[in-house]
Amino acid sequence: xxxxxxxxxVSGSPGQSITISCTGTSSDVGGYxxxxxxxxHPGKAPKFMIYDVSKRPSGxxxxxxxxxxxxxxxxxxxxxxxxxxxxxxxxxxxxxxxxVFGGGTKLTxx
Amino acid sequence: xxxxxxxGPGLVKPSETLSLTCAVSGYSISSGYYWGWIRQPPGKGLExxxxxxxxxxxxxxxxxxxxxxxxxDTSKNQFSLKLSSxxxxxxxxxxxxxHPNIVVAGTYWFDPWGxxxxxTVSS
Numbered sequence: 001x002x003x004x005x006x007x008x009x010v011s012g013s014p015g016q017s018i019t020i021s022c023t024g025t026s027s028d029v030g031g032y033x034x035x036x037x038x039x040x041h042p043g044k045a046p047k048f049m050i051y052d053v054s055k056r057p058s059g060x061x062x063x064x065x066x067x068x069x070x071x072x073x074x075x076x077x078x079x080x081x082x083x084x085x086x087x088x089x090x091x092x093x094x095x096x097x098x099x100v101f102g103g104g105t106k107l108t109x110x
Numbered sequence: 111x112x113x114x115x116x117x118g119p120g121l122v123k124p125s126e127t128l129s130l131t132c133a134v135s136g137y138s139i140s141s142g143y144y145w146g147w148i149r150q151p152p153g154k155g156l157e158x159x160x161x162x163x164x165x166x167x168x169x170x171x172x173x174x175x176x177x178x179x180x181x182x183d184t185s186k187n188q189f190s191l192k193l194s195s196x197x198x199x200x201x202x203x204x205x206x207x208x209h210p211n212i213v214v215a216g217t218y219w220f221d222p223w224g225x226x227x228x229x230t231v232s233s
Contacts, residue, residue: 001171001172001173003155003157034212034217034218035218036218036219036220038156038220045205045223045224045225045226046156046205046220046223047223048219048220048221051217051218051219052216052217052218052219057219057221089155089156091156091158091218091220092218093212093218096172097169097213098158098169098170098171098172099146099158099161099169099171099209099218100158100171101148101155101156101157101158102155103155104154104155104156
């Protein structure tokens, strides 16, 4: 199975909104609403931010939102803050009953 | 509060077997959920290795399937990873994490995660 495709980097200024895409196939992202997103700060373990495409676990800011269209899922962060600077990873369930992650996107807050 | 803690050797020689254990506290492995291993080579992205249910049912990523064994010890409330014939490409931070039985529960996420342990493959 191939890793899901994410842009290597995105950037935005404080207060702006950014969107990170996650492209797969009909065998993973497009076939199921089982997409989750993780935030990882340097030297730390990942933290899950979005699950089942668009649901937010308790404690995660409502500035984080998720969506999906066809084989592409997206994570949007609104009202960018300095603390949002981190690496972000998407992950999906696949039709082989396996799990796959995206290559990761480095978010820089300018 | 559920907590996971990885442990094992930080240095493994090429061609040998990497062995790690993930101790779970605050939750009984036998109560449900899948328990997974994920790795991250230095400066690179996350890679799911495989997951195990308390019954022993396992799923592995195809690229590592021939070298990976994940097992569970419910009496010690822990699960383990063995990766054979390691090379430098297996050098990574290895994380353990919990996820639901996705199709049965109708939901997918990894939480919580262990802090991770760096394993270096070198002679």
